[in-house]
Amino acid sequence: MKTYLIPLLAFASLTAPSVASPNFTWPNGAGAAVCLTYDDSLPSQLDIAYPQLQAAGLKGTFFLQAKADTMENRLDEWREVARSGHELASHSLVHPCRQGLPGRGWVSDELNLDHYTVERVRSELQLTNTLLNAIDGQTARTFAYPCGDTAVANGSKSFLPVTAELYLASRGVSSQLDSMQELNFNNTPAFDLSTHNLDESIAYLEDCYTKGTVAIFLNHGVGGDYLVTDPQLHQDLLEYLVSNRDRFWVDTFKNVMTHTHDEFTRLGWDKEH
Template sequence: MKNLRFRACGLMGLLLLCLPLSVTAESSTWPGGARAAVNLAYDDALASQLDYVVPDLNRHGFRGSFYVPAAAPLLLERLEEWRAAAAQGHELGNHSLFHQCDKQRPGRDWVAPHRDLSQVPVQAFAEQVALANDFLFLVDGETERTYTPPCGDVQVGDRDYLTPVKPLFLGAKAIGAGGVTPSMESLDRFGITVAVPSEVSGEELIAVVEEAARRGTMANFTFHGVGGDYLSVSREAHTALLEHLAAHPERYWVDSFVNIMRHLQDH
């Protein structure tokens, strides 16, 4: 996974969902009359997220979403820091128990054989996802949660496992396919697409939220490493995005994915 980069439609095309810019913005549905909702999410429970991301988000008063595999070593190793992040308003989202992915798909040589999702019965994996919710409850005490499927895989072989676990969540993300929601009218809360930035500039990240504001919809990011780890963006690029969002509170509502899903559910 470490060499994953945006390619289809070009880098900016995929970030912006490969859609034209001349689209009329929808009426604002966001708190404070903001033009777009923005979720900053971070997968896999990585050290750079605790070292850099949480302090940077706190500095700007933003709440992010951290999708934590329940068996991630860093979850137990730095448990109190994750608990502190949750107490500060950051979301600990479900990212399954063992972060299993379908090894049979192209480019999945890095998946260990014992973590091959294609070899797991659907019901067994659904039970693991439910168990991950229970484990995260012991960390943060929260009962409402959202989900990001590892590697974006929502099937076990050719069998859907997402449908059986939908009642456990307020919403779920679909990895890749672009970070700008094209329309709120056709929104699927269990298939909200995200940008997965790696080695991009601050200007490219800012372009995503600006396009969401033009459309009056949502911008969703799924970062991994920031200033380190893998699938990384630089701290400079990440900081540029945060500073842009902070400079325009009238334009962007930045919040955790679970809070955005609660808002959509209520409205």
């Protein structure tokens, strides 16, 4: 009888159903996820960031401002970006921001979010989604708040309920998470690559790895335009991620947030923060 015990136990271990992890997990055994995001439909993103991503075999998310110049004169290139597996996401129709906040003297009266209504925000976001659908054929969409602003009427009325309704997730500008359970799908954190060096960026990545969270990099211009990320820094970051593929799952914001939604559901976590 005893001679059969070990084989039977081995067989049982092979045939027993796997038990789902009680903790948040990332695909392929990765310790953290990474999203590389780019705002404002800028020429340098097509000229530099996109080719660097392609060469590295990494996917990014481009938050497009629908009325930007490249949406008219380089539209075929954005279609190619989408066909290559990158995400085209919404960054609004005209990039309105609150003029009344400190340092916002550059915001024109026409694009002053303080003068918007929630209904106007909804209308412009729905129009932007329609335009993006005409480019890539996608319906599920993510969003990034222009200037990180989430309210109209001099800050008295939030439009967060609108973005929660229209988008799978929306990227904000807040600081890093201590755990994935803290994530607010409607206003996720971001890390501005243009204001940090490589050592600081790697430290951010490793902190996310230690905590098992998601690193969301924010970029505007890459090697040109404004709020510029140095192209060599961008390249070095991509190389670090490629050399650590087994540790970091790099994918589009949409794909990472879709997986995160699924994990929240599996674990019974509250998605409404």
